[in-house]
Amino acid sequence: MTPTAHEVHPAPALEPGRTILELRGLEKRYPGTHALKPVDLAFKASEIHAIVGENGAGKSTLIKLLTGVMPRTSGEVIWEGQSAALATPHEAMALGINAVHQEVVLCRHLTVAANMFLGEENSRFGILQQRAMVKEAQKIIDDLGFDLPAHVTLGDLTIGQQQLIAAARATVRGTKFLIFDEPTAYLTRKEADQLFTLIRRLKTEGVTIIYISHRMEEVFELADRVSVLRDGTLVGTRNISETNDAELVKLMINRSIEQIYHKEHFTPGAAIIEARNLSGKGFENVSMTVRAGEIVGLYGLIGAGRSEFVTTLYGRHKKSAGQVLWEGKDVQINSEHDAIKLGMALAPESRRDQGLCLNLPVGLNLNLPIYKRISSNLLISNAKEKAEADRQIAGLRIKTPTRHALASSLSGGNQQKIVIGKWLAHGAKLFIFDEPTVGVDVGTKAEIYRLFSALLSKGAGIILISSYLPEVYELADTLHVFRRGKLVATHGFHTADHEDILTQALAEKQEKLGGKT
Amino acid sequence: MSTEAIPAEKPKRNYNALFGLTLLALLVLLWVILSLSTSSFASANNISNLLRQGSMIAILAVGQTFVIITGGIDLSVGAVVGFATVIAAMLINAGVPVFLAILLTLLVGVAIGLFHGFGIVKMGLPPFIITLATLTSLRGIGLLMTNGNSISINNDAFQEFSRNSFLGVPNLFWMVLLVGIPAYVFLHHSRWGRYLFSVGSNAEASRLSGVNVQRTIFMAYTLSGLCAAFVGVLLASRIGIGNPTQAEGWELQAIASSVIGGTSLFGAVGSVHGPLLGAFILATINNGANLLNVNAFWQRVITGVLIIVIVYFDGLRRRGGK
Ligand SMILES: Nc1ncnc2c1ncn2[C@@H]1O[C@H](COP(=O)(O)OP(=O)(O)OP(=O)(O)O)[C@@H](O)[C@H]1O
Ligand SMILES: [Mg+2]
Numbered sequence: 001m002t003p004t005a006h007e008v009h010p011a012p013a014l015e016p017g018r019t020i021l022e023l024r025g026l027e028k029r030y031p032g033t034h035a036l037k038p039v040d041l042a043f044k045a046s047e048i049h050a051i052v053g054e055n056g057a058g059k060s061t062l063i064k065l066l067t068g069v070m071p072r073t074s075g076e077v078i079w080e081g082q083s084a085a086l087a088t089p090h091e092a093m094a095l096g097i098n099a100v101h102q103e104v105v106l107c108r109h110l111t112v113a114a115n116m117f118l119g120e121e122n123s124r125f126g127i128l129q130q131r132a133m134v135k136e137a138q139k140i141i142d143d144l145g146f147d148l149p150a151h152v153t154l155g156d157l158t159i160g161q162q163q164l165i166a167a168a169r170a171t172v173r174g175t176k177f178l179i180f181d182e183p184t185a186y187l188t189r190k191e192a193d194q195l196f197t198l199i200r201r202l203k204t205e206g207v208t209i210i211y212i213s214h215r216m217e218e219v220f221e222l223a224d225r226v227s228v229l230r231d232g233t234l235v236g237t238r239n240i241s242e243t244n245d246a247e248l249v250k251l252m253i254n255r256s257i258e259q260i261y262h263k264e265h266f267t268p269g270a271a272i273i274e275a276r277n278l279s280g281k282g283f284e285n286v287s288m289t290v291r292a293g294e295i296v297g298l299y300g301l302i303g304a305g306r307s308e309f310v311t312t313l314y315g316r317h318k319k320s321a322g323q324v325l326w327e328g329k330d331v332q333i334n335s336e337h338d339a340i341k342l343g344m345a346l347a348p349e350s351r352r353d354q355g356l357c358l359n360l361p362v363g364l365n366l367n368l369p370i371y372k373r374i375s376s377n378l379l380i381s382n383a384k385e386k387a388e389a390d391r392q393i394a395g396l397r398i399k400t401p402t403r404h405a406l407a408s409s410l411s412g413g414n415q416q417k418i419v420i421g422k423w424l425a426h427g428a429k430l431f432i433f434d435e436p437t438v439g440v441d442v443g444t445k446a447e448i449y450r451l452f453s454a455l456l457s458k459g460a461g462i463i464l465i466s467s468y469l470p471e472v473y474e475l476a477d478t479l480h481v482f483r484r485g486k487l488v489a490t491h492g493f494h495t496a497d498h499e500d501i502l503t504q505a506l507a508e509k510q511e512k513l514g515g516k517t
Numbered sequence: 518m519s520t521e522a523i524p525a526e527k528p529k530r531n532y533n534a535l536f537g538l539t540l541l542a543l544l545v546l547l548w549v550i551l552s553l554s555t556s557s558f559a560s561a562n563n564i565s566n567l568l569r570q571g572s573m574i575a576i577l578a579v580g581q582t583f584v585i586i587t588g589g590i591d592l593s594v595g596a597v598v599g600f601a602t603v604i605a606a607m608l609i610n611a612g613v614p615v616f617l618a619i620l621l622t623l624l625v626g627v628a629i630g631l632f633h634g635f636g637i638v639k640m641g642l643p644p645f646i647i648t649l650a651t652l653t654s655l656r657g658i659g660l661l662m663t664n665g666n667s668i669s670i671n672n673d674a675f676q677e678f679s680r681n682s683f684l685g686v687p688n689l690f691w692m693v694l695l696v697g698i699p700a701y702v703f704l705h706h707s708r709w710g711r712y713l714f715s716v717g718s719n720a721e722a723s724r725l726s727g728v729n730v731q732r733t734i735f736m737a738y739t740l741s742g743l744c745a746a747f748v749g750v751l752l753a754s755r756i757g758i759g760n761p762t763q764a765e766g767w768e769l770q771a772i773a774s775s776v777i778g779g780t781s782l783f784g785a786v787g788s789v790h791g792p793l794l795g796a797f798i799l800a801t802i803n804n805g806a807n808l809l810n811v812n813a814f815w816q817r818v819i820t821g822v823l824i825i826v827i828v829y830f831d832g833l834r835r836r837g838g839k
Contacts, residue, residue: 314725337727355725358718358719359718367711375707
């Protein structure tokens, strides 16, 4: 359809409660992995149906089958009473099935508007109507309440903002059935609230929604029903009013977790790194110290300058003013190489762009920072290479057939574990984790937090960046709040409440926060 | 999902070896067919000749592969070969001891590679552009140096080398092993090899993991320049002259050999044995076509078709067999 003919909801509302889509024995095998064992499940018209499960449980696989991205191995999909082949994404879209995938799959070099209408451009005699498209796209974005420009290049937006664009894009296509695969992983609370508003609105307009998330509170906030996948098997479907957190976790991982946020307090030792009035691209005049045995949390909206600050510490970008002290001594860190030599490790924000060599084996990715250590002279010790990789795979429970599998064949959460895991054997003194648990399931989150404690107990210090407030709140010994490139507040462990911290992060932009945490 | 006990990863793991075996089988098949269909193919003379023909492209292809794995391309190698013949010839004729002349020629190759690294890393030029520029200007510089004439080399011992054999195998083929074995160890068993792959896959991630990306790129182009200069020395020995217009189009043959050997032009996929086999497959086809009196023009067409067919099937296997 053309932008000018745009409506958000051309789909006729089905009577609620009727089955719109049914899976019968839907199954998917990858060579070496039985990703989805025959699944039977019916989705009702205009329900919000959450799907939860561990990393690698098969959630994204299910979505890929429904959207025609991957062919199924066997089984049947019934769409509005009729069997649907769903062999291509095009076919799925024609039926009204759309998805916002876990990894943004848009063209980073095109503008926001071009991305929104990709494949359905508005053209007259083959000439694109660029200006009309930008205008139309802007109208849709404004309508949805997103505060984003339509004329900029998509790659210039943060990952979270790109995710919102992907969501907006899905709404313009006559959608009857919309799937969100971990949409909030990279969103701040504010953006997440905008998204939730959109999702609720779509529901009232008769759209059926599948919502995949590792965050239980979102599931309880949004969903009508929830299904749990474990090891490719559907282990249960519940009405949201008849279940609770603990039951879902138990279903997901087949054991219970008493406490996700494992926090041990160590007496802080000597300062490892100190930034004095540091300025650079995206932040200014930031001072802070990280001492041995402590976690320093950085909270703020995406784009508040936290990632820029740490990548500058790490030598990726040049500082424009200020001083960095390493163990009390003035140092110049001109490259990531210098930083690593001093004893820093950075697990970056974007696993796709910065964290992983996707088309290379898991083992190579895990060992990349330590090849120097596991080779004598020029030759790599095969035994050590294997041992190191296997140790991380076991320790973090990275779900992969072997270390030779390509990183791209792992599920999103398992890829994230590689990004963290590659630094654990490095023996750094300062670990910088930028959004370390994005897309990681509860069980593994708990394990990662335990690993943090282990690192601290060995005398390391940690900088933890998270846009997910509970995470920094429960783990950080010192919590710095960033707003627009400035460090605006500092708190000790649990010395401020969520509301205060949020207010500080948002400040003048005090729109309604959806009344949530 | 469950990670089944079936070692479904085995094929993946041995994929390189498997693909190598398929190529080897293809090569053997070609040889069998040609031995049966022509009387002269299987003669010792022809086989030696074939090995000599294939060897030089094979060495070029190894260097080229290092570059392609990093996601780059080196279009200059043919020109470097031609230029190196000139340098070697001039030095030898000037009375420089052969050993030293060879060493200096190799250093010229290294310098050209470093220049490419500089252009790519420091000036931010695309590999295609900087090596294309070298391709045309090196030929020009060579022509200026020689006034467009060939320089015949007055040193019999130097020329003997490429004609002789050791243990019945042409010396030139031994040179393939001399380059190939260290190259194999380097690419598959050293950390520098791993870095070539990681840079080709994701330079930013490599960099943040502490890989010196710039040095890795310098290294790839330097090795390619070195291989090309070495081939230049071998060619000078074989034809006995220095001539900057020699080795026209060899860069494309080297790239073709590399790609036939399973190297991905997108980077991060490749081996050493693949391109070696690829080079000898190409050489066999040319040789066989000559013996069968196939029009030389057709040979080019056949080579083109072959590239498409092999790379297509390789792609199918990769996608299907994964
Ligand atoms: N292209 C592929 N080739 C081989 N195996 C794959 C491929 N894609 C996914 N898998 C495997 O299928 C299983 C299910 O993966 P899937 O992506 O569906 O998990 P998920 O539930 O979405 O996990 P996450 O929460 O981490 O996103 C995983 O073990 C994964 O390794
Ligand atoms: Mg997933």
